[in-house]
Amino acid sequence: MLFNEKMYELGSKRSVIRDLFEYGKEQSKIVGAENVFDFSIGNPTVEAPEIVNKTIVELTYKKSSMELHGYTSAQGDEETRQAIAMYLNKKYDTNFKSDNFYMTVGAAASLTICFNALTSSKEDEFIAIAPFFPEYKVFVEGAGAKLEVVSADEVNFQINFDELEKKINKNTKGIIINSPNNPSGAVYTKETIQKLSDLLMKKSNEFDTEIFIISDEPYREIVYDGVEVPYVTKYYKNTIVCYSYSKSLSLPGERIGYILVPDEVVESKKIYAAICGAGRSLGFVCAPSMFQKVLVKCVGKTGDIEIYKKNRDLLYQGLMELGYKCYKPQGAFYLFVKILGDDEEEFCKRAKELNLLVVGATGFGCPGWVRISYCVDEYMINRSFGAFKKLKESFE
Amino acid sequence: MLFNEKMYELGSKRSVIRDLFEYGKEQSKIVGAENVFDFSIGNPTVEAPEIVNKTIVELTYKKSSMELHGYTSAQGDEETRQAIAMYLNKKYDTNFKSDNFYMTVGAAASLTICFNALTSSKEDEFIAIAPFFPEYKVFVEGAGAKLEVVSADEVNFQINFDELEKKINKNTKGIIINSPNNPSGAVYTKETIQKLSDLLMKKSNEFDTEIFIISDEPYREIVYDGVEVPYVTKYYKNTIVCYSYSKSLSLPGERIGYILVPDEVVESKKIYAAICGAGRSLGFVCAPSMFQKVLVKCVGKTGDIEIYKKNRDLLYQGLMELGYKCYKPQGAFYLFVKILGDDEEEFCKRAKELNLLVVGATGFGCPGWVRISYCVDEYMINRSFGAFKKLKESFE
Structure with missing residues (x-):
């Protein structure tokens, strides 16, 4: 065999998360970025603590290359x-x-x-x-x-x-x-x-x-x-x-x-x-x-965790008020939400049609749930509730 | 088995090069750093081009964390x-x-x-x-x-x-x-x-x-x-x-x-x-x-290669004058030198006794030669010739 097939498979299948993320970028061009609610990726949005950048600059000036x-x-x-x-x-x-x-x-x-x-x-x-x-x-x-x-x-x-x-x-x-x-x-x-x-x-x-x-x-x-x-x-x-x-x-x-x-x-x-x-x-x-x-x-420093907490509270309360069943996260920056209906794929598909990009949890070994990453812009969360409401209604 | 034995072996056997390098540091404490001639390691000594550090600082100020x-x-x-x-x-x-x-x-x-x-x-x-x-x-x-x-x-x-x-x-x-x-x-x-x-x-x-x-x-x-x-x-x-x-x-x-x-x-x-x-x-x-x-x-920039060239010329000429057989390097920052006598281990041992740390090339698949790394301080090269002379004499 010319190459390792297992490695080829790992490299040619894009993850669901990455797929959604790329879809979001494309969709933004069509319907406008303000109408796409991309909750797919866990890329920290909080700035690194100031001391990180300060130390980078200090070390660069003070230390030799070696x-x-x-x-x-x-x-x-x-x-x-x-x-x-x-x-x-x-x-x-x-x-x-x-x-x-x-x-x-x-x-x-x-x-x-x-x-x-x-x-x-x-x-x-x-x-x-x-x-x-x-x-x-x-x-x-x-x-x-x-x-x-x-x-x-x-x-x-x-x-x-x-x-x-x-x-x-x-x-x-x-x-x-x-x-x-x-x-x-x-x-x-x-x-x-x-x-x-x-x-x-x-x-x-x-x-x-x-x-x-x-x-x-x-x-x-x-x-x-x-x-x-x-x-x-x-x-x-x-x-x-x-x-x-x-x-x-x-x-x-x-x-x-x-x-x-x-x-x-x-x-x-x-x-x-x-x-x-x-x-x-x-x-x-x-x-x-x-x-x-x-x-x-x-060591021991962090970015401003309060920003994530604010997002968590906003999203959790908003979705609970809309009638979603959510697990209240005590840490990390993901909200785990039970799907409506009994078909995870269908739920994610309808969400996607509303430009709500959420990750089905079958890949995480927990079918029937979706992961909503809230390391995002607070305003996007606020704007997204209309779509979450429509999604809920579509299952009533 | 509790762990992977092959990994254990790889992790517990220090490389010859790393061993010599650590020996050099210890020996420096005993005989003084100026009397140890450590030609073992290929760690670039030339400063990174100025644009590297300049770009690091610029990016740190201009770009967001994300x-x-x-x-x-x-x-x-x-x-x-x-x-x-x-x-x-x-x-x-x-x-x-x-x-x-x-x-x-x-x-x-x-x-x-x-x-x-x-x-x-x-x-x-x-x-x-x-x-x-x-x-x-x-x-x-x-x-x-x-x-x-x-x-x-x-x-x-x-x-x-x-x-x-x-x-x-x-x-x-x-x-x-x-x-x-x-x-x-x-x-x-x-x-x-x-x-x-x-x-x-x-x-x-x-x-x-x-x-x-x-x-x-x-x-x-x-x-x-x-x-x-x-x-x-x-x-x-x-x-x-x-x-x-x-x-x-x-x-x-x-x-x-x-x-x-x-x-x-x-x-x-x-x-x-x-x-x-x-x-x-x-x-x-x-x-x-x-x-x-x-x-x-x-991309395409380099540190000041002339420093390596100067070292190469100094070391190559010096050792040739002392009667060593060397391959004249056209690139990288190593000089390959034929051992004296017919026992690489003995040659390296005698060199080490003179605080000349050179790497035997059996590990490189080429027994009978040693590698001398010249990404070092020019003054160390100059100071080392006395020891190289004694090493040569010990084989006469």
Whole structure:
């Protein structure tokens, strides 16, 4: 075969989200941008905190090319990793050291590196909890393992533990969790995390295996109403954290994040080494050097989360008043809405005819819902209610 | 197994080069930095051209967060790809369009994405021409293919065609070439590229297969004395170019480069799609967005190459005068020197005792030589000659 067919398929099928986004741009030319309500994409709209740009300019003037743009070690700059460790230790009363961190080229890289480091057999399984980010499947299969899915708890969007317990077996390598969650906006409670920890301890003992939690948490700081996001490593020893600054610092295009392997993880030094090896094998030489240095000054900062909160409140209240059933998001910047009727495709099609671009949640493993991304302009939300009203009426 | 053993091995064995570099730092504390001559690493020492930093500052002031730091499309920013196409078309009289380019997170990413896109069976083979960058083996094997090596032409450091012809078989997927070459500093002549093209056409016909050239060329602009680096796509249709701005713009830590798939490549649209898919599967979401935008203004610029040339001349002449046998590099920033005696390890050990840190070339597939990286301070070169003299005397 001339090329890898699986890669060809992955590269030639555009995602539903990307398709909608492109449709929106085309449709804007026809009906006018003010009449298209594109809720498809999760591209942060809040400005990066001022200190990000200030630090970029300062570093550019002060540092030599080699200092600013030279290779860092593969693990990442010592000073950066130190700053992250100190921030987390202070905030979560943990005890991390710089050597627990491996800097990455963003969340996707954190995940692919983890899956490649941990997968040792094609029987290995990772379990995602619906609703989940669809690329997990691509990343897990790319590493040569299998993805199993636990269906959604459609009431509280916590974890369907009965089903999870049944799905865990001797081949289970890890459970992928994502809280605050894309697409539901749910935050896992302490009770959920504790229960997950207890279950995994029980199952590890039962099968005499080690089961990892892969905690994918780019939305950790994007939460509302003072909701607490439990720090997972404090509840379960075999937790590996995958983080990205894409959302908190509004830097999605810059590709900067990290993997955290706490000392408590079984064989943590070896797992860390396997992560370094996977990073090397996949072609990640180091995380972007300038943004590593920017982080030293910006760890723990965020853009203005109030803007997202305002959007959330506006959209949630507006749609509830119109009679939609919505899950009230505690974090991230997505509103999860139950479809009207019983045909998700039909609902999305009618929405699209009204130039309301929302993403059907079958791709997230949770059919019968749609994801509405509210990292958009507040005025677009206000203008969109007329269309949402018509959509509702069309199902009455 | 708890983790992937191959990844663990890759991550726990430090490369010889990195080992020497760390040793140099330790030794500096003992004998003083001025007495350690570290020629181990290829980290550009020339400042990035002024327009790079100027553009960074300008963009930071002028663009919104979303424009500057937002996701770009997976292929890369249209404007950036357009700028690169126009530059190459003007310089090499080619006819590329923006859609022939896929922006990457540097040269290593360009290579891993290519190998993953092309490899469709574990029988697939890529051939490297010694001396070659040792990570090729890691990247090719990571993609599930095999790396075969053609031994070096130790006279002109062109291609040992007799051996190459014997190594090509029905499983040969591609030949990896790297000109200007790391570690020899050789530039392949027009005649070499033409002969390679002729051979691959002949062999493609013989086996009824398609054989690709993967042209890894981060040093394309780092050449001396007006030497011409032939543009490989003009000689052979199935050429895929892997490029990085690490060396030309002195931005190795920023991880920015591209893959070029010309229209002439067989099934070029499908190969391009497979490249998009491989990038997705490996976890590269997009190339760093700000540096993509910096490129629009900086394509075709370089740091001050004269500094490298001065170093090359100083080191080459100095070592020739001392009686070393050196290959005179026409490009890149490495000097390839024949060992004294017949034991590479012994030669490197004696050099190390004199605090001369040079890299034995067995790892590059070319035993009996050492690589001396001259992207260093000119004064260090001058101070090092005493030690090189003692090293020579120790073999007399």
